[in-house]
Amino acid sequence: MKIDPREATQFDLAAADQMEKIISDLGRMYQERNEALQEVAHAHHEALFLLAVAADYRDDDTGVHIVRIGFLAEALALRLGQSKAYALLLRKAAxxxxxxxxGIPDNVLKKPGGLTPKERQVMNQHAAIGADILGKSRIALFKLAAEVALTHHERWNGTGYPRGLAGADIPLSGRIVSVVDFYDALTMDRVYRPAFGEDKALAMLQEQSGKAFDPAIVDCFMRHQGELHDLRKRITQSPMSFADLMDSTPADL
Structure with missing residues (x-):
């Protein structure tokens, strides 16, 4: 049986058209799937961020502390020579x-003055609680956030918590955030003390170099302390939003 060449050509054209349509449909479905996944990830992050804001409001009337931590961590990571991609991820995780x-009771979290040993034990649980909340996700951002939550109270000399890690065994993310958290916390009013002045805060940070904090990170912070101070001041005066933190463009730091 012979096939008319004209019929074969028409068949080829129809098959090509059908294949093109299938490829186009698959491309559209793939794009829609990716957009849906991005929306889910964004919603997940926003929910966790709002939970972090709620936790911060219990300890800070303005809630701006956590925003400053994000941008300060990003700026310090960049000055330590880390990639823009890592610094940006840390900005969102910190x-x-x-x-x-x-998960910490108000009578402990907001207690004026020092904590008893038992209360300190309760307070110290927040690192593990945070890691547990964040660590259930397989998304890179939340894995890094869980790492930060778990390790930002570890100390260079091994006296921190919850695992007593020391030196380079402490992940870089935790070492960076511990420094910027310490600095920012010193320069803001707390329920148990007024804010320290800039010079006093920097002196206290330097005093803990090689003890609580990675000396290389403290040295980097001190070399750039003018820029970091200005960044902190700028954020405090013009508070940034969740959208600013989540912007995928590296900040002008």
Whole structure:
């Protein structure tokens, strides 16, 4: 049986048209799937960020502390020579460092003055609580946030918590956030003390170099302390939003 060449050509054209339509449909479905996944991830992050804000409001009337931590961590990471991609991810992860405080009773979290040993034990649980909240996700951002939550109270000399890690065994993310958190916390009013002045805060930070904090990170912070101070002041005067933190463009730092 012979096939008319004209019929074969028409068949080929129809098959090509059908294949093109299938490829186009698959491309559209793939794009829609990716957009849906991005929306889910964004919603997940926003929900966790709002939980972090709720935790921070219990310890800070303005809630701006966690925003400053994000941008300060990004700026310090860049000055330490880390990639823009890592610094940007850290900017988004660092604000969730104290999310575990949502699980700490007010009578401990807001207690004026020092804590008893038992109360300190309760307070210290917030690192593990935060890591547990964040660590259930397989998304890179939340894995980094869980790492930060778990390790930002570890200390260079091994005296920190919850695992007593020391030196380079502490992940870089935790070492960076511990420094910017310490600095920012010193320069803001707390329920148990007024804010320290800039010079006093920097002196206290330097005093802990090689003890609580990675000396290389403290040295970097001190070399750029003028820029970091200005960044902190700028954020405080013009508070940034969740959208600013989530912007995928590296900040002008």
């Amino acid at each position: 604000p969730m460092h104290d999310i575990g405080k949502i």
